Amino acid sequence: MKVKDYAADHIFSFLCLSVSGLLVFALLWLIETPMVFILFVESILFTAFVCAFLYDYWRRKKYYNQLWEILDRLEEKTLIGEILARPDFLDGQILDEILRRCNKYQNDRLADAEQNRQEYREYLDSWVHEIKTPIAAARLIIENHKNPTTLRIDDELRRIDGFVEQVLYYARSAAVEKDFRVEKTTLQALVNSALKTYSKPLIQAGGRPVFSGLDIPVCADMKSCSFIIGQIISNSIKYRTEGLQVSFSADVEQNAVRLLISDNGIGISPADLSRVFDKGFTGDNGRRYSKSTGIGLYLCKKLCGKMNIGITIQSELGQGTAVTLSFPRESYLQEAGL
Amino acid sequence: MKLFIIEDEVPIRKELTHFFEKYGFQCESSDDFHDIAQLALASGADLILLDINLPYQDGFQVCREIRQSSHVPVIVLTSRNTDFDELMSLNIGADDFVSKPYNAQVLLARIQKLLSRAGGAQDSVVLTHKGLTLNLLKAEISHNGQNKKLKKNEMGILRLLMVNKGNIIPRDAIIDDLWQSEEFIDENTLNVNIVRLRKTLAEIGLPDYLETKRGLGYLV
Numbered sequence: 404m405k406v407k408d409y410a411a412d413h414i415f416s417f418l419c420l421s422v423s424g425l426l427v428f429a430l431l432w433l434i435e436t437p438m439v440f441i442l443f444v445e446s447i448l449f450t451a452f453v454c455a456f457l458y459d460y461w462r463r464k465k466y467y468n469q470l471w472e473i474l475d476r477l478e479e480k481t482l483i484g485e486i487l488a489r490p491d492f493l494d495g496q497i498l499d500e501i502l503r504r505c506n507k508y509q510n511d512r513l514a515d516a517e518q519n520r521q522e523y524r525e526y527l528d529s530w531v532h533e534i535k536t537p538i539a540a541a542r543l544i545i546e547n548h549k550n551p552t553t554l555r556i557d558d559e560l561r562r563i564d565g566f567v568e569q570v571l572y573y574a575r576s577a578a579v580e581k582d583f584r585v586e587k588t589t590l591q592a593l594v595n596s597a598l599k600t601y602s603k604p605l606i607q608a609g610g611r612p613v614f615s616g617l618d619i620p621v622c623a624d625m626k627s628c629s630f631i632i633g634q635i636i637s638n639s640i641k642y643r644t645e646g647l648q649v650s651f652s653a654d655v656e657q658n659a660v661r662l663l664i665s666d667n668g669i670g671i672s673p674a675d676l677s678r679v680f681d682k683g684f685t686g687d688n689g690r691r692y693s694k695s696t697g698i699g700l701y702l703c704k705k706l707c708g709k710m711n712i713g714i715t716i717q718s719e720l721g722q723g724t725a726v727t728l729s730f731p732r733e734s735y736l737q738e739a740g741l
Numbered sequence: 742m743k744l745f746i747i748e749d750e751v752p753i754r755k756e757l758t759h760f761f762e763k764y765g766f767q768c769e770s771s772d773d774f775h776d777i778a779q780l781a782l783a784s785g786a787d788l789i790l791l792d793i794n795l796p797y798q799d800g801f802q803v804c805r806e807i808r809q810s811s812h813v814p815v816i817v818l819t820s821r822n823t824d825f826d827e828l829m830s831l832n833i834g835a836d837d838f839v840s841k842p843y844n845a846q847v848l849l850a851r852i853q854k855l856l857s858r859a860g861g862a863q864d865s866v867v868l869t870h871k872g873l874t875l876n877l878l879k880a881e882i883s884h885n886g887q888n889k890k891l892k893k894n895e896m897g898i899l900r901l902l903m904v905n906k907g908n909i910i911p912r913d914a915i916i917d918d919l920w921q922s923e924e925f926i927d928e929n930t931l932n933v934n935i936v937r938l939r940k941t942l943a944e945i946g947l948p949d950y951l952e953t954k955r956g957l958g959y960l961v
Binding site: 532533535536537538539540542543544546547548549550551554560564582583584595598599602603606607609611612 | 750752753756757759760763820824827840841842843844845846901904905908909910911913914916917920921923925927928957958
């Protein structure tokens with residue numbers, strides 16, 4: 404708060420002072436008071452006003468500067484009403500009271516929303532686990548009664564299970580807590596687990612996995628990683644051309660182990676490529692094939708981010724798409740003390 | 742070999758029983774969950790399959806109770822596939838953890854592994870259909886006293902067809918079954934395997950054992 408601004412804000416008071424000063428001057432002059440005396444009275448008037456003005460200015464400046472400083476330093480801005488000292492001037496006290504009430508309202512709403520979100524996530528979690536029981540029962544029934552019809556139902560059950568998994572990982576990706584369990588595994592094990600999940604659509608599309616040099620140890624959360632690889636494989640199946648081939652190869656660098664998943668599919672146009680990880684983005688391919696939800700790669704990116712795995716995508720229209728996952732290397736993690 | 746299935750979902754219990762009986766296991770289960778641990782122990786089972794979500798008490802409690810008096814192998818089957826449950830199960834003495842929806846073949850493989858480690862492996866798992874006997878542990882087929890060894894993939898194909906005897910199994914389902922045991926074969930390899938399997942069957946006197954249903958799949 405600057406004196407100039409404060410004075411400009413009190414222009415009316417100055418106007419009143421000037422008018423009253425002039426009136427006093429005129430009055431005293433009319434009753435023929437000596438000039439020295441008039442000036443003395445005027446100076447008393449003026450000093451009194453300036454003192455009052457400066458005192459008020461000082462009190463406000465002290466309070467508002469403190470307010471700004473706290474606001475800047477505070478992480479949860481809505482808590483400012485709680486930690487502020489009460490000002491010793493009336494308008495400040497009113498403002499303080501309003502701020503407190505507003506903040507309390509905001510904080511209550513925030514807490515409510517957070518609790519709702521938490522409860523919703525818990526419900527979703529329990530729902531996912533509930534729905535798995537009938538899916539498991541139905542798949543067991545088919546396991547015991549395999550024929551062309553039931554096996555087609557099994558394909559649909561696997562799709563349902565895939566969507567249910569997606570819900571689970573969506574909830575997980577939005578959670579603040581990181582519930583991942585990192586264990587020692589190999590790239591081959593991660594890829595195999597994803598291939599088993601997406602075996603049926605891949606086989607039906609005439610697809611063939613090709614591996615090269617995947618016996619490389621990595622530390623990763625098995626389930627989440629195989630979910631991510633599964634999403635990438637499912638994209639390769641969706642956007643395929645004749646003679647689908649999905650290749651998995653590995654590449655060891657100083658600090659990272661890279662898993663390259665490439666297909667010979669329709670590819671992604673350069674205009675769309677930078678946005679494929681955006682939530683809800685479907686692009687040209689998504690519109691043409693109308694099966695895209697724009698969730699798969701978004702989830703991959705988010706989960707990778709949480710697990711410190713790098714994910715990048717390259718593609719050439721008509722040639723195919725390659726997704727690279729870079730896992731931090733074990734030795735690198737050890738050096739970092741993790 | 743006897744399995745005791747502790748699972749409150751009747752359809753799952755029924756289908757698991759049905760599935761394991763095909764592979765020569767005896768299965769027992771109960772609807773009385775008050776004292777299920779004692780029932781399981783009293784049954785003299787060689788292995789216990791245990792669900793976590795149970796009435797009256799949870800599976801962890803049951804597992805603890807079993808462990809107090811027995812070292813019988815326990816596999817936890819659950820839909821709660823959180824890491825916490827997995828760690829908890831293993832910490833209180835379960836031998837393995839499988840989350841739903843599990844692949845029945847994978848479950849079977851794990852059971853057989855645990856049983857063989859416990860020293861009580863099945864001496865023979867045998868499927869028999871139309872005069873042909875398939876020994877799953879020896880990978881051997883026999884008919885009229887003639888024996889032949891099978892390669893891994895050929896046995897996988899024959900096992901799938903014999904377990905589902907009388908039903909047509911589509912080609913993609915056969916390939917899928919092999920993929921589930923991490924044999925990522927393609928259509929051509931399947932053709933080769935089928936031809937070889939037919940040849941082996943013909944050698945022991947069953948030339949037309951494996952029928953082809955054009956456009957649908959195979960059948961024994």
